[in-house]
Amino acid sequence: MANGGAGQKRQASESAMTGALQSLQEEAATTKIRRLEHHRSARDALAQQPLPTPPFSVGMEDLPEDIQRHILSMLPLKEAARTSIVSRNWRELWTCHPNLCFDGSKQQSTDEDSMKIKGAKFIETVNSIVQQHSGAVLNKFSIRFLLKKESSDHLDRWICFAAACKARIMDINLWPNALKAPVGKNYNYPLEALGSQDGPFIQSLFLKHVSLKPHSDIAGFTKLRRLHLNNVIINGDLRGLLNNCCALEDLEIFKCYGAWDLRVSLHLNKLRHMLISLVPTSSIDFHVTGLTHFEYKGQARPIVLHGCSQLEKVSLTFKAGSFERDKDLVSYAFNKLPAISAVKVLNVRADMIEREPVWTSQMLYTTGVGFWSGEAIGLFSSSMGLHRLKKVHMSGFRCYRPQMELLCGILGKGATLENVTIQTNPYTVSSHNYESYIREWARHTSERFGKTIHVVN
Template sequence: MCGLLLCGVMSDYFCDDAKDPPTDVLRDLPEGLLWTIFSMLPLDAAVRTSALSRQWRYLWTDCPKLSFDGNTLCSKKNHGKQVYTPLFIHIVNRVLEQCRGKFVEGLAIKIELNCMLVEYLDNWVRFAVSSGTKALVFDLAPEERQLVGRDDRYRFPFELLDKESICRLQKIHLSFVDFQPPMQFRGFPNLQKLDLNLVNVSGKDILHMLSNCCNLEWLSIVRCHLNSELEVNCPLPHLLYLKIVSCNITSIVFDAVNLVTFKYKGRAVPIDLSKSSELVCADIWFGRVTFGHAIAVLAKVLTSVQHLILDTACKPQKIPRLMHHRCEFSQMTYLQLRLVYVEEFDILSLISFMRSAPFIEKLELHFCFPGYVRLAQELEPIRKLPEHLFNNLKSLHVTGFKACIGQVELLSHMVENAPALEVLSIDNSDKYPLEGHEKNAKTVVDLVHRIVRRYLEGKISPKCTLILL
C-alpha cells in the first residue's frame, strides 16, 4: 500500500519536462475497470485511493460496501474509553455524510455497545434504508470476558424500515441486539443470510419470521436463549447451511430438502431433519449423555449424512452392553468422534455404531480422559467380536491413545476387519486437550507404542503404513 501511495503522489506531479504541466497518469483508466477495483476494496483501502489521483479524490464515496470496525478505526489501546466511542461516531458520521444519496450495498458496524451509541445506531439504520442497503451488520457484542452481568441490548428499530427496505434486505447479521418484531411483521421475503448472536428473541418470534423467509440460504443462531422448540414446518427449499449453538431449545424441526451443512451444540434434544436428503456434513456437540442415547437421536435424522463429526462427553450405560443398530448411515464416508470420558466407559461398544456405517472410508477417533488411565498389560487378554468387515476403510487416525484395554480392543478389531486400510496413525497426545493437562513423559509414550506393536503384531497388512506419534 505504501508503494501505491508513493506512486499516486508521484502521479500528480510527474511530468516529462520541468516546464510541462503536471500529468495525472491514472485519470484515463476505463470507468468499468475503476468500478471493478473499488467493488473489491475494503473501505479503508478505498479511502486511501484518493491519494493516487486527483480524479479519484471522491471516488471512494461510491464504494458499494461500508464496513466500520472500532478496533481498526480507533483502537482502545490508543484511545481511552471517553474518546474511543465519540471518535468512532465522528468517523462513521463523516463517511456516511459523504455517501449520502448514493447506493450503498452493505453497511457493517462493529463496536461494543454502550448507551452513547443508541441514537446514532438508529440514524445509521435510517441511512441504510435511504441508501438501498441489501446487507446490514450490527455487531455490538462486548468482549467475552465482559459479557457476565450484561443484560442491555440495542433494540432493533423495526419502525424505521419501510416496505421497500424489508423486501430489499438479503443479509442480516445482528449481535447483542434486542430483536422484537411487531405483531404485523411478516418477515424478510428476500432474505438469504441471517446470523443472530447473543440476540434477545423469543422462540415464537423467530419461528414466525423464519416461516416468512422462503429464500433463506444460510442461518446461524448462536447463544440466543429461545427456551422453547425451534420447529419450522414451512418449507425452506433454499436453505443450505444451518447452525444452532447454545440456544437452550427443546427440539429442532426443519423442512429443508436441500440442506447441505448442519452444526449443533447443546443438549441432546429431538432433532428432525428427515426431509434433508442432500445433507453432506453434520457437526454435532452433545453435553454429558450416554453414547447410545446420542446415536439414537442422530440415527433418526442423519441417515443421509456423508461426513459426521460427533463431540460428546460420554457417561456409561447403567448396564454396559453392546449397542445394536441397523444400517442407519448408509451414505457416510467420513466419521470423526471427539469423545471425553467423564466416567469409565466400555470403549469396545463403539464398534456397533461403526457397523452402522459400512461404507466409511476415513475414521478419526479423538479420545480425552480427564483422569488416570490404566494401561493394558502386554500379556493381558482382550475381548474379540464377530468378524464384520469395513471393506472401504482406508484411513484410521487415533489421538489421545493411552493404550487402556478398551482402546486396545477397539483398535485390534478395526485393524483385523479393515482389509483395505492404507494408513494407521496412532498419537498418544490429545488433539483437544483439557485445560491443565500436560503431555505424557517420553517413557510413557514409548510404553504406549510398545503395547500397540505387541497387540497389532501380525494383524496389519503389509500395504498399510503405521505411524506412531
C-alpha cells in the first residue's frame, strides 16, 4: 500500500510539471504572436505615412551665376542658345558663352546661287550672335566658311569684336573643306586689331586663305604660343612679326606666298614644333634651342637651326626638280643641315627622277617597272656619318639601280644597324616573278653584308 501511494504522488507531480511546461510554451507563443503583430502594425503605419522631404532642393537657377555660365560653356554654342527657352532667368545667360565657333563648311555647295543664299544666312547668324553677346572674355572665336573679300566689312567687325573680348584663340578659315580656291583677292586680316587692347591676349592664331601685312613694329603677340598660316599671302615683313613672338611654341607655314626670307634673329627658345611646307623662300634661319620636331617640304634650300640640341624628329620632303641644283640629297641632308646630324628619327622623301642614290627612310616612287641586274657597289658619299644609324625603312622598292646602290651604301657604312626593311612597290608585287626577284636580291645582299634585310609587301 505504501508503494502504491508513492507511485500516485509521483504521477501527480509529473502531471503538474507537464501542465506548467505547456502553459509556459503557450504563453511564449502568444507573446511572439503579439510582438509580430506589433511590428506589422508599425510597418503598415510607416508605409502609409508620406516620405520626409529634404530640408531644401537645389535647381540650376539656384546656383551662382558664374557656375551656371561654366556649365553652359560646356555645351556647343547652338545648344547653349536653346537653353534660353527653358527658363526666363536663362534668356541672357547664354550670351556670356566663351566659345563662339561658327562652322558653315558643311552647308557649302558648288552652285553659285546657292552659295550666295547660304552665305547671306551665315553672315546674318554671326551678326545676330555677336550683337547679342555680352562682351565677356572669350576663350575661342572661329569662322569656317567660304567668304570672299566682298564680306570684308562683316569680317572686320567680327574680328574687332573678338579682339575687344580678348579671345585667346582665333581661327579664321575662309577656305574650308579643301574646296576649289575661291576666285578673287584674299581678305586682308587686320593684325593691328590684336594689338589695340590694354595688353597682349592672343595665344593661338590660325589663319587660312587670307592676306597679311605684318611689320616689325606690330604689337600684341608676346603671348602667342601657336601660329598656323595656311595659304596666306604675305604682303609685308613676316620676319618682323615672328621677331615679336617670344613665347611661340608651335609654328606652321604652309603654302604661303611672300615669305621670301625666313631669317629670324629673335631666339625662339620655347619653340617645340616647326613646319615649313611649299613656301618659296630663299633661306631658313632660326635660333631654336628647344626645338624637338622639324618638318620641311620644298626644294633644297639652306636651312640653319641654331642650338637645337633637343631635336628628336626631322621630316624632309624634297620636291621633284631639286636634283638639278643638288643631286646628292643624302649629303645635303647631313652635311648642309648640320643641326639634324644627331636627330633620333630622320625621314627624307624624294622623287628619284635621275639615276642618283638618295638616302631615305620612306620613299615613294612613281617610275615604271624595271630591274637592274648588275652588282651594286654602294655609291655613297664618303662624308656621310651613319655611325648612329639603327633602323632603315625603304618603301617603293623595285630593284631600281639607285635604290640598290643606296641601300648597299648604307649597309656598308651602317655599323650599328639593327633593322633593315624594304617595302616592295605595289606595282611590282602584282607579278610573282618580280617579288621573287626582289626577295632573292635581298637574301643575296644580306649574306654579302652580314645584315638581315626584311622584305614586306
